[in-house]
Amino acid sequence: MREAHDVWQVRAAEAALMALLPDGALMERAAAGLAATCAGLLGRVHGSRVVLLVGSGDNGGDALIAGARLARRGARVDALLLAPQRAHAGGLAALRGAGGRILPADALGFPAAAHDLVAAADLVVDGIVGIGGRGGLRAPADDLARAAAQSRAVVVAVDLPSGVDADTGAVAAEAVRADVTVTFGTWKPGLLVDPGASYAGAVELVDIGLQPPAPVLRAPQHVDIAALLPTPARETDKYARGVLGLAAGSERYPGAAVLAAGSALRAGVGALRYLGPRAVADAVVSAHPEVMAGSGRVQAYAVGPGLDTGEEARGRFAAALDGGVPVLVDADALTLLAEAGPKALEGVPGALLTPHAGEAVRLLAGLGESPTRADVEAERLTWAVRLAAGYDATVLLKGSTTVVADPRGEVWVNPTGTPYLATAGSGDVLTGVAGALLAAGLTPAEAAVAGAYLHGLAGRIASDGDVPCAASDVSAALPAAWRAVREAGAPDEE
Ligand SMILES: NC(=O)C1=CN([C@@H]2O[C@H](COP(=O)(O)OP(=O)(O)OC[C@H]3O[C@@H](n4cnc5c(N)ncnc54)[C@H](O)[C@@H]3O)[C@@H](O)[C@H]2O)[C@@H](O)CC1
Ligand SMILES: [K+]
Numbered sequence: 001m002r003e004a005h006d007v008w009q010v011r012a013a014e015a016a017l018m019a020l021l022p023d024g025a026l027m028e029r030a031a032a033g034l035a036a037t038c039a040g041l042l043g044r045v046h047g048s049r050v051v052l053l054v055g056s057g058d059n060g061g062d063a064l065i066a067g068a069r070l071a072r073r074g075a076r077v078d079a080l081l082l083a084p085q086r087a088h089a090g091g092l093a094a095l096r097g098a099g100g101r102i103l104p105a106d107a108l109g110f111p112a113a114a115h116d117l118v119a120a121a122d123l124v125v126d127g128i129v130g131i132g133g134r135g136g137l138r139a140p141a142d143d144l145a146r147a148a149a150q151s152r153a154v155v156v157a158v159d160l161p162s163g164v165d166a167d168t169g170a171v172a173a174e175a176v177r178a179d180v181t182v183t184f185g186t187w188k189p190g191l192l193v194d195p196g197a198s199y200a201g202a203v204e205l206v207d208i209g210l211q212p213p214a215p216v217l218r219a220p221q222h223v224d225i226a227a228l229l230p231t232p233a234r235e236t237d238k239y240a241r242g243v244l245g246l247a248a249g250s251e252r253y254p255g256a257a258v259l260a261a262g263s264a265l266r267a268g269v270g271a272l273r274y275l276g277p278r279a280v281a282d283a284v285v286s287a288h289p290e291v292m293a294g295s296g297r298v299q300a301y302a303v304g305p306g307l308d309t310g311e312e313a314r315g316r317f318a319a320a321l322d323g324g325v326p327v328l329v330d331a332d333a334l335t336l337l338a339e340a341g342p343k344a345l346e347g348v349p350g351a352l353l354t355p356h357a358g359e360a361v362r363l364l365a366g367l368g369e370s371p372t373r374a375d376v377e378a379e380r381l382t383w384a385v386r387l388a389a390g391y392d393a394t395v396l397l398k399g400s401t402t403v404v405a406d407p408r409g410e411v412w413v414n415p416t417g418t419p420y421l422a423t424a425g426s427g428d429v430l431t432g433v434a435g436a437l438l439a440a441g442l443t444p445a446e447a448a449v450a451g452a453y454l455h456g457l458a459g460r461i462a463s464d465g466d467v468p469c470a471a472s473d474v475s476a477a478l479p480a481a482w483r484a485v486r487e488a489g490a491p492d493e494e
Contacts, residue, residue, distance in 0.1 A: 226489020
C-alpha cells in the first residue's frame, strides 16, 4: 500500500525527527537521495550539465545541496535563484564550495539567458517550491517551468512538482512537468491524484526516517488487492459466493445490462439475478445464459446502468433500496438518488455510490452544494469526502484518477487505469465488478477499491499499451487482470 500524508502531518513528523538529529541532517538525507537519483538518470555525472531552479525555501535548499554533491562528482552545476536574497544559505555555501555557479535568475538578461541555460542542460532540478507552495507558480517561476518543459533535459522535481498542491493535487496555474519526482519521507496526496499526479512522472520515495501517523490517503498495489479477492472454499455453493441482484438496462439501453451482467459473472458472483423489463432480460440471458431473470434472495444489489428514470425505473430503484442488503448505486440511479437526497439511503446496510464528476455535481446539489464539474475534477479528494459524509455512504468518484472515500473519512486512490477507459459502457463494467465483490461480502469500501483496481487493470490489458478498446474488451480482460493480481499476491515459491 502506498501511503500519503498531508502537509500538516509531514511537518509534524519532520519536527519530531529534527528534534532528535543534528542541524541540517534531515536535509542532507533528502539531498543525498535526490543526488543519487539524479546521478542514476545522468549515467555519467562527470562533464554533465545540471541546472538547479532554486526558490526561497527548503525545497531550494535540497536542490542546492544535491547540486553540490553532483558538482563534487564533476558535473557543471548552475543554480538559478528565483529569490536571491532568500535562498537557503547553507545550500548556497555548499554549492559554492563544490565549485557550482550561482546566478540570480534575473541578472543575466532574464529570461533569454536563463532559457539558454535550461535548454542546454542534461538535467534540470526543480527546487522552486515543495510542500510550502501555495497556488500556481508566480512569475518568473512560471516562465522557467515552461522553459524546462521545452528543453530536452530530464526534469527532476524535488519533493513534488512545483505548482502542484501537495494536499489535493490541484494545479492552479502553471506547474513544472517532471519526468521524475523524488519525494521525501512519504507520498504526498498531490502525487497520486490528478491533475497533480500527471505532472509528477515516475515517483521515487526517499526514506529520511520520518514516522508519520496514519495516512490521509492510500493507493493499493497488487498484493493489497489480492488480499481482498474472495477465493471459493472447497465446500462452497453459489449462495455462499454471493448472489447479486442487477437492476440495470431499459428498452432504450439494453446493452448496459448485458455489459454489467457479463462483468459481474467474470468477477466471481455465485449467481446473478437480473431485474428488469422482459425484452432486456431476454437480451441478458441470451448473452449470458447463466443469468436468472426475476427477483429472489440476493446478498447485494447493483442498480443504475441504463436504468432510465421513468416510473418503472423508480420502482426498481426503490425495491433495491428496500432489500435489506448492501446496494451499489450508479448512473441513472444516482440521478434518482440526487432527487431523493441522502435520506433515501437510510436503512440501507452499506451503500456504494459510483458517480463521475457530472453525477457528483448532481449528488452535491442534493446536499445544497453547487460546485461545477470542473471544480470537482480539480479537487476530487475534497468532493469525494464531502459526498461520502453527506450521504453517509462510500463514494467511488470516477475520472482520470478514481478516488474512493468512506463515510468515516478514509480515502483511497486507484493507481490503475488508462485514458482508453473513457468509453461508453466502461462504467457498466465497473458496476458489475464492484457489485459482484459487494455480493461476495466485501465492505463497500473494499468492493470499491478492488473493483476500481481490477477495472483499471483490465482497461490497461485491453488497450494493450496504446490501442483503443471497447467496454466489452475491458470486460473480457477481467480474468487476466484478476490473474495478474492473484499471482502478485501469491507467496513466493521456494
Ligand atoms: N523541514 C525539513 O527538515 C525538510 C524539508 N525538506 C524540504 O523542504 C520543503 C519545504 O520547505 P519550506 O517549508 O521552506 O517550503 P518550500 O521550499 O516548499 O516553499 C516555501 C517558499 O516558496 C515561496 N512560494 C510559495 N508558493 C509559491 C508559488 N506559488 N510560487 C513561487 N513561490 C512560492 C514562499 O514564499 C516560500 O518562501 C519540502 O518540500 C522538502 O523539499 C527536505 O529537505 C526534508 C527535510
Ligand atoms: K519542487
